[in-house]
Amino acid sequence: MWSFFHKLGSPPWLFQISGQILRWLLPITVVALVVGAAWGLLFTSPDFRQGNSYRIIYLHVPAAVVSLAGYYVMAIAGAISLIWKMKMADIAMLAAAPVGAALTFLALVTGAIWGKPTWGAWWVWDARLTSMLILLFLYLGVIALYEAYENKAAASKACAVLALVGTVNIPIIYKSVDWWYSLHQPASIKFTGESTIDSSMLYPLMLCIAAFYALFTCALLANMRATILDRERKTGWVQRLVSEDA
Amino acid sequence: MYFDSVSSLIAMDGHGAFVWSAYGISAVVLIALLVAPMRRRRRLMAELKGEARRAAANSANSLEAEVS
Numbered sequence: 138m139w140s141f142f143h144k145l146g147s148p149p150w151l152f153q154i155s156g157q158i159l160r161w162l163l164p165i166t167v168v169a170l171v172v173g174a175a176w177g178l179l180f181t182s183p184d185f186r187q188g189n190s191y192r193i194i195y196l197h198v199p200a201a202v203v204s205l206a207g208y209y210v211m212a213i214a215g216a217i218s219l220i221w222k223m224k225m226a227d228i229a230m231l232a233a234a235p236v237g238a239a240l241t242f243l244a245l246v247t248g249a250i251w252g253k254p255t256w257g258a259w260w261v262w263d264a265r266l267t268s269m270l271i272l273l274f275l276y277l278g279v280i281a282l283y284e285a286y287e288n289k290a291a292a293s294k295a296c297a298v299l300a301l302v303g304t305v306n307i308p309i310i311y312k313s314v315d316w317w318y319s320l321h322q323p324a325s326i327k328f329t330g331e332s333t334i335d336s337s338m339l340y341p342l343m344l345c346i347a348a349f350y351a352l353f354t355c356a357l358l359a360n361m362r363a364t365i366l367d368r369e370r371k372t373g374w375v376q377r378l379v380s381e382d383a
Numbered sequence: 384m385y386f387d388s389v390s391s392l393i394a395m396d397g398h399g400a401f402v403w404s405a406y407g408i409s410a411v412v413l414i415a416l417l418v419a420p421m422r423r424r425r426r427l428m429a430e431l432k433g434e435a436r437r438a439a440a441n442s443a444n445s446l447e448a449e450v451s
Contacts, residue, residue, distance in 0.1 A: 163417070170413065174406065179384050179392070189395035193405045200409070236416060243412050250405045254398055352413060359420035366427050379431045 146225050149374040152365050155358040163355050169348035176341035184338075193251040195342060199349035201244035204272065205307060207237035207353055211279065212304050215297030225361075227293045228368070230300060231283060232360035236353055238276035245269055256320055264313035265321040268306055275303040 144150045177195030184191035211233035217226035248266065249259045260266065279296045286292030314323045325334040332339060369375045386392040395402050 166417075178402070178406070179386065182385055183396070188398055190398040190401050192395070192398075192402050196405055196409045239412050239416050243409055246408055247405045250401050250408075254401050352416065356416045356420065359417065359424070363420050363424040363427060366424055366431075370427075370431055375431065376435065379428065379435050382428060382432070 146223050148225065148365050148369050148372075151225055152362055152369075155362055159355060159358055159362075162351060162358075166348060166351040166355050169344060169351060173341055173345035173348050177345065181338055181341060187255055190251060190254040193247050194338075195345045197244060197247040197251055198342060199346045200240045200247060201269070202346055203349040203353050204237055204240035204244055204269075205310060206350070207233050207240060207357075208272065208275070208300075208304070208307060210353075210357070211237060211276075212300045215300040218293060219297040219301075224368075225365075227297075228361050228364045229357070230279075230297060231293070232357050232364060234276050234279045234283075234296075236356040236360065238273060238280065240349070240353065241269060241273040241276060245273065252320075261320055263320050264317035265310065265319055268310040268313050271306050272303075272310060275299070275306060278303075 174195060177192055181192070183189045211230050214226045214230035214233065217223050218230055245266070248269075252261070253259050279300055282299055283289075283292045283296050286295065313319060314321050326332045326339065326342070334342070366375060393399050393403070
């Protein structure tokens with residue numbers, strides 16, 4: 138167990154293992170995304186009230202779900218780097234921020250496009266929508282804060298603190314549709330009790346959510362690999378890698 | 384398949400513009416998420432290779448200078 142953590146903190150090991158993971162996870166991700174999108178677009182029936190516009194669900198829900206999961210990854214990695222000064226956790230935190238920001242952006246944009254034909258408005262200052270907008274600003278805040286510092290060790294610390302403080306927003310996002318009167322519908326998929334979505338729509342949605350999780354993992358690892366290479370450029374193992382690759 | 388023709392697939396009963404723009408924007412963002420870090424790594428690798436080549440050339444030059 139401890140040797141695993143020890144390895145996890147080793148840049149060459151992480152660089153190598155993440156390359157191996159990407160080699161099979163990346164093709165799986167692409168296939169799952171294409172199949173999931175095609176299934177949702179072509180092979181499901183329209184919603185009986187929303188018609189075909191509901192097909193945006195196959196992008197909107199996965200993007201929103203994984204943007205929240207990504208925030209956990211960023212905050213937990215931030216906590217680990219703050220407490221144990223683990224270099225790789227710091228890299229993971231910084232790698233998660235742009236991916237999470239992009240997925241939050243997607244959730245907001247697809248939501249707006251879905252809102253127009255369904256609610257009659259692109260945007261409303263609703264609790265769910267506003268708390269998701271705050272999530273986007275938290276992600277962008279972490280990125281901007283890191284760029285703002287000259288001293289990168291101090292920058293990482295500040296980013297980790299911001300990421301941790303921002304976690305108060307996460308339960309607000311989850312509960313916003315229950316706490317406030319909201320245009321946004323409550324969750325249709327429930328872990329306890331019966332889901333209020335037909336299985337013909339649930340299965341492609343599940344596939345899309347899994348595909349988005351896989352995509353997040355791929356993008357996170359790819360980001361980490363680039364940063365590891367950059368930070369370790371003066372070390373022997375990178376020099377060897379460079380000469381072997383030539 | 385639910386749609387019986389390509390034109391009905393594109394139109395989506397009047398929701399086509401919304402659905403297709405959502406899928407288009409998502410495709411662009413998701414592809415960029417995967418391609419950008421890989422391009423960054425490749426560019427970095429090329430840069431490091433260039434540095435290594437220059438360093439090797441420099442040390443070869445200084446070696447020649449010492450010999451002559």
